[in-house]
Structures are given as structure tokens and as C-alpha cells.
Amino acid sequence: MVQPVITVFGGSGFLGRHLVKRLAGAGFRVRVAVRDVEAALFLKVCGDTGQVVPWPADITHVNQVAAAVEGADIVVNLVGILYESGRQKFDAVHRKGAQNIATAARAAGVKRLVHVSAIGAKNDAPSQYGRSKAAGAQALSEAFPGATIVRPSVIFGAEDNFFNLFAGLARLTWVLPVFGCPVWPGIKLFPEGGLVDIDLYGDGGTRLQPVYAGDVAEAIVKICSDAATAGQTYDLGGPTVYSFKELMDLLLAVTGRRRFLAPVPFPVAAIAAWFLELWPKPLLTRDQVLSLTRDNVVSGKNLGFKDLGISPTDAETILPTYLRRFRTPARQGFNEA
Numbered sequence: 001m002v003q004p005v006i007t008v009f010g011g012s013g014f015l016g017r018h019l020v021k022r023l024a025g026a027g028f029r030v031r032v033a034v035r036d037v038e039a040a041l042f043l044k045v046c047g048d049t050g051q052v053v054p055w056p057a058d059i060t061h062v063n064q065v066a067a068a069v070e071g072a073d074i075v076v077n078l079v080g081i082l083y084e085s086g087r088q089k090f091d092a093v094h095r096k097g098a099q100n101i102a103t104a105a106r107a108a109g110v111k112r113l114v115h116v117s118a119i120g121a122k123n124d125a126p127s128q129y130g131r132s133k134a135a136g137a138q139a140l141s142e143a144f145p146g147a148t149i150v151r152p153s154v155i156f157g158a159e160d161n162f163f164n165l166f167a168g169l170a171r172l173t174w175v176l177p178v179f180g181c182p183v184w185p186g187i188k189l190f191p192e193g194g195l196v197d198i199d200l201y202g203d204g205g206t207r208l209q210p211v212y213a214g215d216v217a218e219a220i221v222k223i224c225s226d227a228a229t230a231g232q233t234y235d236l237g238g239p240t241v242y243s244f245k246e247l248m249d250l251l252l253a254v255t256g257r258r259r260f261l262a263p264v265p266f267p268v269a270a271i272a273a274w275f276l277e278l279w280p281k282p283l284l285t286r287d288q289v290l291s292l293t294r295d296n297v298v299s300g301k302n303l304g305f306k307d308l309g310i311s312p313t314d315a316e317t318i319l320p321t322y323l324r325r326f327r328t329p330a331r332q333g334f335n336e337a
Contacts, residue, residue: 003028003051004029004073004074005029005030005031005071006029006030006031006072006074006076006224007030007031007033007069007072007074007075007076008020008023008030008033008076008078009034009057009065009075009077009079009101010033010034010077010078010079010080011030011032011033011034011040011043011076012032012034012036012039012040012043014155014159014160015216015217016032017043018213018217019076019217019220019221020032020043020046020052021217022214022218022221023221023224024046024047024048024051024052025046026221026225028074028224029052029053030046030047030051030052031053031055031068031072032052032053032054032055033056033057034054034055034056034057035056037055040054055068059077059079059093059098059101060087060092060093060096060097060100062100062103062104065101065104066104068104069105069110070108071108072105072108072110073110073111074112074113074114075101075105075110075112075113076115076116076220077098077113077114077115077116077140078116079093079097080093080094080116080118080133081094082129082161083285083288090128091135094129094132094133095132095135095136095139098115098136098137098139099136099139099140099143101113102140102142102143102144102147103143103144105144106143106144110144112146112148112224112227112230113140113144113147113148114148114150114223114224115136115137115140115148115150116150116151117136117137117149117150118130118151118152119152119153119209119235119237119297119298119299120291120296121134121137122134126290126291126293126294127287127288127291128287128290129287129288129291130291137149146230146231147230147231148231148232148233149232150219150223150233150234151233151234151235151236151302152211152216152237153210153211153237153296153297154208154210154211155211155212155216156210156211156212156315156318157212157213157214157318157322158321158322163319163323164323165283166251167255167326168326170251170259171326174260175259175260175262176248176252176260176261177248177261177262177264177269178205178245178248178262178263178264179205179206179244179264179269179289179292180206180264180265180292180293181201181202181204181205181245181263181264182202183267201243201245201261201263204243204244204245204246205243205245205263205264206292206294206295206296207241207242207244207295207297208241208242208243208244208295208296208297209237209238209240209296209297210237210242210247210315211236211237211238211312212238212313212318215238215305215310215312215313216236218310219236219305219308222308222309222310232302232303233303234302234303234304234307235298235299235301235302235303235304236298236312237297237298237304237312238312238313238314238315239311239313239314240314242315244292245261247315248261249261250315250316251319251323254319255323255326255327255328256327256328257326257327257328266289266292269284269289269292270286270289272284273285273286274286
């Protein structure tokens with residue numbers, strides 16, 4: 001039996017390495033289309049000899065995209081950026097790049113196209129990131145009718161840019177931020193059992209529904225294997241919705257550290273981001289602050305994990321497996337019950 005060929009754009013990234021491994025395990029032949037082939041060589045060991053092949057392709061170059069999809073049965077687009085840098089602009093990558101892939105895939109006679117967007121992708125999103133993601137999904141669907149759109153919430157896993165970032169900050173500072181808290185704290189005089197009660201966090205800030213990278217990858221494999229998923233949109237979130245404060249509390253519990261959680265209203269966050277986005281690799285940008293002004297949770301309007309027969313893994317199970325290295329020396333040997 002001839003193995004189907006899948007071209008995965010952005011396959012060497014965080015989500016890509018999870019997906020390529022699972023696609024190879026499912027018997028697909030995988031082309032990993034990336035700008036830097038050398039950086040994708042480690043993926044060759046995910047399959048048998050010749051099963052996983054790094055392929056040079058920049059999604060902003062039409063000829064390279066066409067060569068990468070030629071002869072492929074299925075194409076998956078994982079390419080995305082969190083902030084703009086140099087020629088890597090949101091519109092060029094998220095909209096035009098997605099359109100290039102869809103146009104080339106249709107011209108090459110590709111049977112299926114799967115595109116990873118984001119839950120926050122909406123035409124009226126407050127951030128340029130969210131609007132460009134929505135424009136990309138629309139342009140791709142118009143160029144390739146029947147494309148499947150996958151919209152995950154914040155993705156976590158061993159190489160993520162969320163929990164690893166804040167766990168790293170907890171090593172360097174005694175303060176961690178809680179974004180989205182009220183500008184003015186709530187004050188209650190003479191609460192039961194006391195003289196004054198000061199509420200710094202309100203409802204705990206922005207609500208997120210973090211989803212494990214392995215579960216998102218498994219969902220994409222199932223979508224690639226089932227023709228009935230064509231033309232559908234899947235919103236993928238983990239089993240639990242957390243406030244930003246609850247996520248910071250969870251991170252500190254896993255790493256065994258005690259830190260002050262500083263309430264950061266959005267206006268304050270925007271001022272800090274104005275400086276931080278000047279760094280070569282920004283810790284925070286003003287556009288990301290705008291993204292945080294809306295909750296990033298599954299709405300229930302689209303299909304989800306349940307429709308694919310997948311039970312998503314909770315963060316409490318996965319986080320200890322890769323945040324162990326951030327524990328204090330006294331907690332390095334600690335084992336969870």
C-alpha cells in the first residue's frame with residue numbers, strides 16, 4: 001500500500017515536532033517544509049529511513065511553496081508568528097502566506113488542506129495578530145474550498161513560550177504579573193471578620209483554556225485521516241478554563257516557588273510592552289497586550305475534541321514533566337502523589 005504524502009509547513013516548530021512524530025507513526029510520508037532545512041534535520045529520526053524529509057520552502061515565495069506541495073496528498077499549514085520582526089509581518093505570514101499555500105495546493109491537485117489558526121482569530125479582534133489570523137483563514141478557505149480550520153487556545157508543552165517564560169522569570173524575580181486586573185482595587189470596609197478587605201485581582205484577569213500540544217497534534221492526525229472533517233472548523237481547548245492568576249498559582253505550585261503576583265491592569269501592561277517590544281526577542285508587545293484584553297476560551301459554536309473522539313489532557317498532568325528543571329534545589333527530588 002502506498003503511503004500518503006503530507007507536506008507540513010512549519011513542521012520544525014513547537015507544534016510541528018509533535019505533529020510530525022505522530023504523522024510518521026500513523027504511516028504518512030512527511031515533507032517538513034521550512035525556511036531552515038538544517039534546523040529540521042532532527043525530525044528525520046521520527047520515522048523510518050526516508051519517511052520524514054526536510055524540504056526548503058518559505059511561504060512568502062510562491063515558487064518554493066509550489067515545489068513543496070507538488071505530489072502531496074495532504075497539506076498542513078502550521079506557520080505563524082507571535083510578533084513582527086524585520087520582513088516577518090503579520091499580513092505577509094498569516095494572510096498572504098496562507099493564501100499562497102492554498103492556491104498552490106489547489107493547483108497541484110492536493111486532496112486535503114488543514115490550516116492551524118487560533119481561537120482569538122476574528123475580524124474584529126483587538127490585536128493585529130488576531131485580525132491577521134482571521135484574514136488568513138478566510139483567504140485560505142476561499143482559495144481552497146473544503147479546507148479544515150483548527151483553532152487552538154494557548155498551546156503548552158515542553159518547548160512552549162508560555163509556562164517556560166514565566167517559570168524562567170520566577171527564577172530571576174520575586175514578582176510575576178497577572179494581566180487584566182482592575183485598574184483600581186476593590187475595597188470593602190468592615191468585611192466579616194476584619195476591618196478592610198482589598199481585592200487586587202478582581203476575577204483573576206484574562207481567562208485562558210490552555211491545550212496540550214500533543215492533543216492538538218493528535219487532532220490534526222485524525223483530521224488528516226478522516227475525509228468527513230473537510231470544510232469543518234475545530235476549536236481546541238483544554239479541559240479547564242483558568243484565570244491568569246490561577247495559571248500563575250499553578251505554575252508556582254508545580255515549581256515549588258513563592259512569588260508575589262502583581263496585578264497588572266492593561267494600561268500598565270501596554271506601557272511596559274512599549275519598552276519590552278524593543279528587545280530583539282520581545283518578552284511582551286503592545287499587540288499581545290491587546291490580545292489579552294479578550295478571553296481565549298472555546299465558545300462552543302464550532303466542533304471540538306469531543307467530535308474527534310479525543311479527551312484533552314489537563315495542565316496539572318503535563319506541567320510537572322517539563323517544569324521540573326525550574327524547581328528550587330530543595331524541591332528537585334520532589335515527586336507528586
